[in-house]
Amino acid sequence: MRHSYVPPCLPDADITSLDLLLEKYTTRKKLRVFCCYFPQNTQQSNSQATFFEYLSDLVIKFPNDKFIVLGDFNVKDATWLHVPGGHITIVNTSYNNLVNQLFAFMTFTGFKQYNNIYNNNNRLLDLVLSNTVCVVNRTKPLALPEDGHHPSLVVKVESEKNNKYLRAPTRVVRCYHNADYNAVNDELSKIDWVEELSSEDITCAVGKFYFILNHIIDRIVPTKLVHENDKFPSWYSRSLIKLIKKKLKAHKKWKIYGRSSDYDRFSELRRETKRLEAECYDLFINKAENNIYSNSKKFWAFVKSKRSSNCIPDCMYYDDDTGSDGQMIANMFNTFFSSVFTADSNTRFSHDNLPLRYTQTFVVYHQYGKCL
Structure with missing residues (x-):
């Protein structure tokens, strides 16, 4: 106050x-x-x-x-x-x-x-x-x-409610930039593709092709766990987040004991946090401006972070049903969209009506699409 x-x-x-x-x-x-x-x-x-x-x-x-x-x-x-x-x-x-x-x-x-x-x-x-x-x-x-x-x-x-949101699940991300591509090439060179794929129809051949590739990727390409964190802006560095947490602890300690030494420590961390925050922001802006033509991902991640909320509430309602976890909420969305969707039987497309010169090409494309 x-x-x-x-x-x-x-x-x-x-x-x-x-x-x-x-x-x-x-x-x-x-x-x-x-x-x-x-x-x-x-x-x-x-x-x-x-x-x-x-x-x-x-x-x-x-x-x-x-x-x-x-x-x-x-x-x-x-x-x-x-x-x-x-x-x-x-x-x-x-x-x-x-x-x-x-x-x-x-x-x-x-x-x-x-x-x-x-x-x-x-x-x-x-x-x-x-x-x-x-x-x-x-x-x-x-x-x-x-x-x-x-x-x-x-x-x-009425003050604004602090809404709770679904926590994003931990994701497994492949570090392709750290992969041993010499080992990948060696594994691929050992495969007799004619023998592996010639005896299969197109659907099974594509499926087997991706099975072999994924098996090699699983064995050679390293992975890491990514924890989604919406508490801080996307441009905050790890060192800045650690410094903010230290500052909060120092502030709490000063509020409890009221010692001048605790306040001096808190003041020092606050000053360092502001300096590092300005550096991280300037660095992010420069990278986003320089790479926006080749890689606009960081720019759009920053735009997304400026929204008031990027999350789904941890509890949602549809009719008389209540969803309190990700699977239940997804099923409620599925129920709603299926209830308002009407399939038009008159717009069904069949390759049987195509001229003969297009039929075989379309069938191959159609089979590929189902496998992908």
Whole structure:
């Protein structure tokens, strides 16, 4: 918890701001809260315009942050209408300058107004503006008697869930660049291909051909286990990941014991982590730019890593079925796609209708396709 970027100084208004930093492992979210009071006076319009401009710049600078702006705005002439989604919108957008600039601010930032509890005069003076879903309800007042112009409210904000995803299985990858190709050539030269394949039809011959090749590959080409890791970006090196883990341990140790020596160690590791992270990123960008024409795999891996999520949830639902592992989820997808797929019997293709000069070529290609 910390104070946010300092709001503008408005002598005729009162604005209190607070930032809540929500952090779990490598995921960091920030919730920016603003409590406002704009009294009715000749400077109200200018003060609100200045504050809205400040907020708009903040939203542009931090597009991933969540904002809640609530308080007494005293825009008494606004007419509100309930719309789907749990919020309400302004109907008379051009009634006066206060209404118009509030509507313009909400349109520009995408903020919604969630308070639909009117006061004794059937007006909404207290607004709850946010770019995340809020639920506003009545609550018991902190002091009696309650102000009839400003009913006591409680605002509930549902934080984003930390979804769990299926862990990618460990893959076996062949290291062809470390293979002994002289040994591969020796093994291939010992095979009498005519004897091995001449007595078979085309389907069995292709199958036997691949069986022989795979047998040689299994014996000569080395392998390694690859563990998928979505916790860190694709361009992080092993040394950087190890350094980050050391930094987290040092930070935890400092938080527990509070010793200056622990903080010095944590500060040193944090500084080294930032330096190495910048080096890894620059190295990755240079390699991606230089090799994008010959090998674009690293570039697209980086683009994929920028998505909010690249994984499948560890629990999915279809009708009354629940899948909690990879095989069950795959079967549910198979059930769904087979239910919406309709085979058109009129579009079946048969090589029996081909002219004779094409028939034999097509049959060979067809048999090869089945084997591959």
